[in-house]
Amino acid sequence: MSRDRVSGLAWLAVALFAAVQGLSLGLGSLHRPGPGFFPFWGGVALGLLSVLLVVRPPARDAPDAPRLAPDTARPFVAAGAVLGYLLLLEVLGFVPVTFLFLLLLFRLERRGWAFSAASAAAGAVACYALFQLWLKTQLPTGPLGF
Amino acid sequence: MEIFSGVLYGFQVALQPINLLYCFIGVFIGTLVGVLPGLGPAAAIALLLPSTFAASPVAAIIMLAGIYYGAMYGGSTTSILVNIPGEAASVVTCLDGHVMARQGRAGAALGIAAFGSFIAGTLSVIALTFLAPFLARVTLRFGPPEYFALMTLGLTLLTFFARESTVKALMMAAVGLLCGTVGQDTISGRFRFAFGIRTLEDGLGLVPVIMGLFGISEVLLNLEQREQQREIFAPPTTGLLPTRQDWRDSSVPILRGSVLGFFLGILPGAGAIIASFASYAVEKRASRHPERFGAGAIEGVAGPEAANNAAAGGAFIPLLTLGIPANAVMAILLGALMIHGLQPGPLLVKQAPDVFWGIITSMYIGNAMLLVLNLPLIPMWARLLRVPYAVMYPFILLFCLIGAYSVANNVGDGIVMWVFGVVGYLLKKFDYEGAPLILAMVIGPMMEEALRQSLILSAGSFDIFVSRPIAAGFLAAALVLLVLPLVRRKPLPA
Numbered sequence: 324m325s326r327d328r329v330s331g332l333a334w335l336a337v338a339l340f341a342a343v344q345g346l347s348l349g350l351g352s353l354h355r356p357g358p359g360f361f362p363f364w365g366g367v368a369l370g371l372l373s374v375l376l377v378v379r380p381p382a383r384d385a386p387d388a389p390r391l392a393p394d395t396a397r398p399f400v401a402a403g404a405v406l407g408y409l410l411l412l413e414v415l416g417f418v419p420v421t422f423l424f425l426l427l428l429f430r431l432e433r434r435g436w437a438f439s440a441a442s443a444a445a446g447a448v449a450c451y452a453l454f455q456l457w458l459k460t461q462l463p464t465g466p467l468g469f
Numbered sequence: 470m471e472i473f474s475g476v477l478y479g480f481q482v483a484l485q486p487i488n489l490l491y492c493f494i495g496v497f498i499g500t501l502v503g504v505l506p507g508l509g510p511a512a513a514i515a516l517l518l519p520s521t522f523a524a525s526p527v528a529a530i531i532m533l534a535g536i537y538y539g540a541m542y543g544g545s546t547t548s549i550l551v552n553i554p555g556e557a558a559s560v561v562t563c564l565d566g567h568v569m570a571r572q573g574r575a576g577a578a579l580g581i582a583a584f585g586s587f588i589a590g591t592l593s594v595i596a597l598t599f600l601a602p603f604l605a606r607v608t609l610r611f612g613p614p615e616y617f618a619l620m621t622l623g624l625t626l627l628t629f630f631a632r633e634s635t636v637k638a639l640m641m642a643a644v645g646l647l648c649g650t651v652g653q654d655t656i657s658g659r660f661r662f663a664f665g666i667r668t669l670e671d672g673l674g675l676v677p678v679i680m681g682l683f684g685i686s687e688v689l690l691n692l693e694q695r696e697q698q699r700e701i702f703a704p705p706t707t708g709l710l711p712t713r714q715d716w717r718d719s720s721v722p723i724l725r726g727s728v729l730g731f732f733l734g735i736l737p738g739a740g741a742i743i744a745s746f747a748s749y750a751v752e753k754r755a756s757r758h759p760e761r762f763g764a765g766a767i768e769g770v771a772g773p774e775a776a777n778n779a780a781a782g783g784a785f786i787p788l789l790t791l792g793i794p795a796n797a798v799m800a801i802l803l804g805a806l807m808i809h810g811l812q813p814g815p816l817l818v819k820q821a822p823d824v825f826w827g828i829i830t831s832m833y834i835g836n837a838m839l840l841v842l843n844l845p846l847i848p849m850w851a852r853l854l855r856v857p858y859a860v861m862y863p864f865i866l867l868f869c870l871i872g873a874y875s876v877a878n879n880v881g882d883g884i885v886m887w888v889f890g891v892v893g894y895l896l897k898k899f900d901y902e903g904a905p906l907i908l909a910m911v912i913g914p915m916m917e918e919a920l921r922q923s924l925i926l927s928a929g930s931f932d933i934f935v936s937r938p939i940a941a942g943f944l945a946a947a948l949v950l951l952v953l954p955l956v957r958r959k960p961l962p963a
Contacts, residue, residue: 330901337644344661344662352929358656358661365643365646366647368643369643376640397692397693402689405870405890408870412880424863425863429863432859442860446863461878
């Protein structure tokens with residue numbers, strides 16, 4: 324299946340969902356649009372375009388599968404680290420989470436333990452100083468108080 | 470003369486020490502962002518927006534604007550010395566700029582890029598100075614029907630300039646419209662697509678969405694490739710001043726690039742990237758020796774670098790006169806103005822002349838700062854490029870996380886950023902562009918409001934869009950643009 328078809332089908336699902344939501348919100352009349360008017364017609368437009376993308380013959384030079392790069396694990400680990408950071412931020416506090424986050428990513432980049440730990444600690448403290456102390460950003464504190 | 474008193478007033482505002490400082494910080498960060506590949510101006514401005522909440526509106530906008538046009542300067546340095554575009558609008562600069570560096574003419578390339586940027590930036594600010602107040606007076610008479618029609622035209626233009634496929638660009642615009650409906654409906658008060666989640670009830674935040682689409686996803690994409698050893702040309706410390714021959718070759722391309730860039734910058738969706746490609750194509754066609762292009766032609770650096778800077782100036786026109794953003798960066802500036810309690814649009818020049826004239830005149834000062842700053846600092850930027858990406862990207866991600874958190878001091882916006890980061894990564898893998906999504910997301914709610922207000926005005930009749938000549942004209946133009954790509958298959962030979 325061509326890449327356009329895969330993504331087209333995914334968007335078709337999104338479009339159907341939006342249109343159904345729009346219907347349940349109430350379209351209003353053409354002359355007095357209700358809250359569901361834009362979601363519904365936006366969904367319909369997206370749906371029609373997705374169908375067009377799916378049925379259209381794929382361009383001859385289009386490769387079949389998404390371009391898979393040699394090193395596909397790194398984006399996943401990084402995306403996971405970002406999500407983990409968000410989930411733990413208000414539990415552990417800014418400095419510990421930032422330390423763990425940087426440590427993980429430096430280790431992912433195959434830096435040595437000593438370098439990773441030192442840089443992560445320095446980075447976390449520097450960011451704390453920059454954002455909390457200087458720019459007065461309200462960063463979450465954990466059980467340790469920072 | 471109204472304009473001259475305005476400019477004078479603007480300089481009084483922009484020359485205040487605090488505003489000068491913000492302007493300097495803006496253009497400095499902008500150059501840095503431009504130099505560093507993998508972090509573009511849109512993500513950087515979104516990132517720094519929360520840190521300007523405490524500043525005055527003038528200072529905040531002056532700084533954020535400085536980041537934008539500063540990035541246009543910085544991008545060329547990386548293109549020329551490393552053959553990697555520091556920023557998307559400098560992609561074409563690699564073609565001839567890097568070849569010039571290989572030929573030992575890095576100094577001339579860097580010099581002409583800086584001077585071309587300065588000349589074009591200044592010319593486009595001059596055009597902005599004269600055109601913006603005039604247009605603001607014209608658009609003052611626009612009512613909801615004209616706005617609705619104009620925004621429809623804007624969204625169509627956006628897809629017309631799409632680099633990949635028109636269908637996909639239209640799809641992204643539709644997705645953006647849907648994203649724009651998330652949150653509480655202002656007219657009925659009902660929640661749309663909120664699913665009882667607090668963060669979504671307030672609507673999708675522009676800052677986390679942009680940081681996700683243009684920041685996080687970019688990093689994820691870059692991570693797919695193991696870093697190769699970058700070959701960085703030793704930055705020249707002398708020979709940055711273009712010779713008389715260089716000037717002879719470059720002056721017309723710079724002027725042409727300025728005009729082209731300015732007008733493309735005004736159009737929604739066209740912007741600096743298209744302007745730089747268009748300028749390169751024009752110069753190659755106009756040249757008597759087109760075979761020199763790609764082999765180190767200085768015109769191939771001068772024209773596009775002028776065009777992308779001029780486009781950055783032109784992009785302010787729709788923002789300042791209509792309150793409609795022409796690109797993702799302008800969308801954030803629109804948000805920034807509104808956060809500071811200002812309503813961008815034709816009334817801005819009357820209601821907040823300090824902001825209107827302060828921003829415009831700060832750009833004269835900023836461009837001058839960039840020229841003075843840039844050439845001596847090139848060795849420093851070059852050293853920065855030696856920092857491996859493996860050390861840099863954890864910090865880019867971290868800054869995005871802190872930026873998203875500090876918008877509202879909760880994790881919700883961070884999650885939104887993460888979702889759009891992952892979605893943006895997939896979009897890029899499947900050849901979709903993020904820009905139409907962002908613009909439609911910002912313009913969508915304005916369009917919806919204008920449509921509903923128009924229909925209230927006309928008591929429900931759609932005749933209002935046809936009987937008012939300006940609105941009808943915009944809609945007719947939009948229709949033509951929609952049909953045209955169906956006749957011709959590929960929209961732009963970019």
